[in-house]
Amino acid sequence: MIPRINFAHLPTPIESLPRLSEVLGGPKLFVKRDDQTGLAFGGNKTRKLEFLVAEAREQRTDMLISAGALQSNHCRQTAAAAAKFGFECILVLTGQAPREASANLLLDKLFGARIVTVANRADRDRVLQETFDKAVSEGKKPYLVPYGGSSPTGVLGYAFAVEEFVNQNLPADWIIFGTSSGGTHAGLVLGQRVFGYKGKVLGISIDESELWLKTHVSSLASEASQRLGEKIEFSPDEVLANDGYCRAGYGVLTEAEREAVRLFAKYEGLLLDPVYTGRAAAGLIDLIRKGFFKKSEKVLFWHTGGQPALFADRYANEI
Numbered sequence: 001m002i003p004r005i006n007f008a009h010l011p012t013p014i015e016s017l018p019r020l021s022e023v024l025g026g027p028k029l030f031v032k033r034d035d036q037t038g039l040a041f042g043g044n045k046t047r048k049l050e051f052l053v054a055e056a057r058e059q060r061t062d063m064l065i066s067a068g069a070l071q072s073n074h075c076r077q078t079a080a081a082a083a084k085f086g087f088e089c090i091l092v093l094t095g096q097a098p099r100e101a102s103a104n105l106l107l108d109k110l111f112g113a114r115i116v117t118v119a120n121r122a123d124r125d126r127v128l129q130e131t132f133d134k135a136v137s138e139g140k141k142p143y144l145v146p147y148g149g150s151s152p153t154g155v156l157g158y159a160f161a162v163e164e165f166v167n168q169n170l171p172a173d174w175i176i177f178g179t180s181s182g183g184t185h186a187g188l189v190l191g192q193r194v195f196g197y198k199g200k201v202l203g204i205s206i207d208e209s210e211l212w213l214k215t216h217v218s219s220l221a222s223e224a225s226q227r228l229g230e231k232i233e234f235s236p237d238e239v240l241a242n243d244g245y246c247r248a249g250y251g252v253l254t255e256a257e258r259e260a261v262r263l264f265a266k267y268e269g270l271l272l273d274p275v276y277t278g279r280a281a282a283g284l285i286d287l288i289r290k291g292f293f294k295k296s297e298k299v300l301f302w303h304t305g306g307q308p309a310l311f312a313d314r315y316a317n318e319i
């Protein structure tokens with residue numbers, strides 16, 4: 001038995017996006033609402049945390065430590081999970097703490113997480129290790145939740161998400177989503193193989209190169225397959241990734257993300273986030289305009305959450 005605590009709101013609904021399909025003159029568009037997975041505004045991390053928190057419990061730890069950007073959705077959901085299941089929580093966040101916390105950072109504090117800030121991303125691994133070691137020296141038993149929850153354990157959340165999706169009987173030709181630390185991507189690729197999803201799985205990169213994603217996602221999916229009692233070796237060539245939309249850099253809003261957020265809101269009443277789903281949707285919109293998909297195809301946009309970031313000071317004014 002794979003340790004799992006079932007707290008996500010599953011299955012997440014699938015909705016069609018007819019007005020957006022029409023205005024873009026594109027294929028039939030659908031969305032899978034993983035922004036509604038529950039746990040503090042939802043998002044893709046809830047699925048991963050079902051397995052990660054279960055592992056943390058099994059290892060008899062009492063504290064979750066993780067790291068990310070100042071407005072990390074992953075850290076917000078980790079802090080919420082810690083609160084829900086009685087763990088202490090420390091988050092190592094990159095950036096300069098603002099005088100007043102907003103959005104995800106505000107929520108981190110509300111969940112009682114202790115925040116350690118680190119000015120440069122280059123120092124993050126070191127500070128994370130020091131934070132971990134200090135907690136141990138103080139008699140704590142910390143569990144390190146990896147960046148983005150993207151360990152082979154976290155990946156299982158998205159492998160089983162494909163089982164859920166296949167059972168929803170939408171014969172989508174494509175699954176499109178935002179990919180960054182690769183855990184969601186690896187889970188979808190693994191689930192595609194194990195649960196027999198026939199369409200294609202294409203990750204739009206938020207910040208990593210196509211080469212890095214192909215290499216990292218294939219090895220993560222191969223490793224995670226062993227947890228399912230399979231021994232699948234994925235090759236980098238099997239992983240589809242597009243890094244054509246992340247040149248501006250992580251979290252930097254361009255007209256493309258702004259347009260995507262506005263179009264989804266205006267035509268479907270659906271909220272994207274500025275950093276992840278906004279960028280992934282911008283890629284989707286561009287691919288539609290370039291005629292990448294056949295008009296007869298069904299394209300599913302897998303929403304991965306992140307909307308609290310809309311209210312971060314740095315994005316609210318720009319959107």
Ligand SMILES: Cc1ncc(COP(=O)(O)O)c(C=O)c1O
Pocket residue numbers: 043044072073074148150178179180181182183184185273276277304305306307
């Ligand atoms: C809203 C949102 N979408 C997508 C991603 C990317 O997922 P992954 O890190 O599994 O590649 C993240 C990661 O933090 C996220 O917060």
